[in-house]
Amino acid sequence: MKRDQWLCATGPVLCVVGARPNFMKMAPILRALAAHEPALPALLVHTGQHYDIDMSDRLFAGLGLPRPDINLEVGSGSHAVQTAEVMRRFEPVLDANRPSCVVVVGDVNSTLACTLVAAKKGVPVAHVEAGLRSFDRSMPEEINRVLTDQIADLLYTTERVAHENLTREGIDASRAQFVGNVMIDSLLANRALGIPPEETLRRGGIEPPEPDIGQGYGVVTLHRPSNVDQEETLGPLLAALRDVSERLPLLFALHPRTRANIERFGLREFVTGKTIALLPPQGYLEMLGLMSGARLVLTDSGGIQEETTALGVPCLTLRENTERPITVQEGTNTLVGRDRGAILRLVDEILSGGGKRGRVPELWDGRAAERIVAHLADWLALRHARAEA
Numbered sequence: 001m002k003r004d005q006w007l008c009a010t011g012p013v014l015c016v017v018g019a020r021p022n023f024m025k026m027a028p029i030l031r032a033l034a035a036h037e038p039a040l041p042a043l044l045v046h047t048g049q050h051y052d053i054d055m056s057d058r059l060f061a062g063l064g065l066p067r068p069d070i071n072l073e074v075g076s077g078s079h080a081v082q083t084a085e086v087m088r089r090f091e092p093v094l095d096a097n098r099p100s101c102v103v104v105v106g107d108v109n110s111t112l113a114c115t116l117v118a119a120k121k122g123v124p125v126a127h128v129e130a131g132l133r134s135f136d137r138s139m140p141e142e143i144n145r146v147l148t149d150q151i152a153d154l155l156y157t158t159e160r161v162a163h164e165n166l167t168r169e170g171i172d173a174s175r176a177q178f179v180g181n182v183m184i185d186s187l188l189a190n191r192a193l194g195i196p197p198e199e200t201l202r203r204g205g206i207e208p209p210e211p212d213i214g215q216g217y218g219v220v221t222l223h224r225p226s227n228v229d230q231e232e233t234l235g236p237l238l239a240a241l242r243d244v245s246e247r248l249p250l251l252f253a254l255h256p257r258t259r260a261n262i263e264r265f266g267l268r269e270f271v272t273g274k275t276i277a278l279l280p281p282q283g284y285l286e287m288l289g290l291m292s293g294a295r296l297v298l299t300d301s302g303g304i305q306e307e308t309t310a311l312g313v314p315c316l317t318l319r320e321n322t323e324r325p326i327t328v329q330e331g332t333n334t335l336v337g338r339d340r341g342a343i344l345r346l347v348d349e350i351l352s353g354g355g356k357r358g359r360v361p362e363l364w365d366g367r368a369a370e371r372i373v374a375h376l377a378d379w380l381a382l383r384h385a386r387a388e389a
Ligand code: UD1
Pocket: 019, 020, 021, 049, 050, 051, 052, 055, 056, 076, 077, 107, 108, 109, 110, 140, 141, 223, 255, 256, 257, 302
């Protein structure tokens, strides 16, 4: 069979998403699969790791993602239970659909779980956003990254340091391709559609009193277990945020885990007042609008470090390490940790001087998904030709 005929007739590319940060990475890949000549058949599988309207449905809508073809509806659980449940429910999907390959993105439990199932069944796996390392094994995501990269067949990377990390772990360089950043593909495609912050506040979901953001505002997100699961860490962090909010009104988009812990530890007083607004988890276009207009962003998210770098907005990362060092070396990101004095000093620097300028890293140009799909199609065709020979 000719290459193009085979690519059209072969089993679908099975695209897996599970949690919020996966959705913006998969949207451009699905578009690129459809736009490829010939179009590659694709199926979208949602593991259901994130399931709230705010954590899942609104993001699907904002990104123009199609409804998932299959939803495994695994929901929440301990790491072991969640990972095992994804594996158990994903296996029959592989058996029933006989995909040509599985594409996984990022570093969440669903990424590792589906990779493990596919690899053991001999189905090729492509990992998008491979090779990133925080070198902190207390992060569940780091374990997911290291293990996924060991057993995936194709490793698509966002920055060059990823290749050094993979080589150090004994991974053959030929498996890795530097393609750029699919999350930035989504950002560039949607930037003009970002919803103005005033509208997001007006549309509600904001618990009064509303802050006055006329003179500027900062955006906050926090959800890492290491920051929000213990009262001794979450309390001081919220106290630091309260101090920051005396200098600049803050809009705090609350992850369900963080909201629950604020209530559980009785820390609500730190985040109540006219200068700090608690928002529900935001849709993609709302978040883009909020970040684009912000004077600074305080976060412990991985993706937001990259998005602020692409937008040229100063970012203070409330962590001791980052798996995305290019955002610090070339972008607008600064690792500040949790120290209240350090946070306030850097906020003051940004407010008086505008903060780090930064530049957009190599190949963060909106075309990463196109490069991935072009490479994947060639790789699949070559594999097929070898199998037939
Ligand atoms: C997961 C990812 C993390 C990613 C984050 C983005 C792993 C190991 N972690 O962490 O890398 O940065 O998503 O949000 O995969 N919950 C809801 N509704 C939902 C989903 C979760 O209320 O739709 C609550 C549940 O109480 C749940 C908790 O949030 O127990 C944590 O959810 P979980 O998926 O376990 O991890 P995240 O902290 O969201």
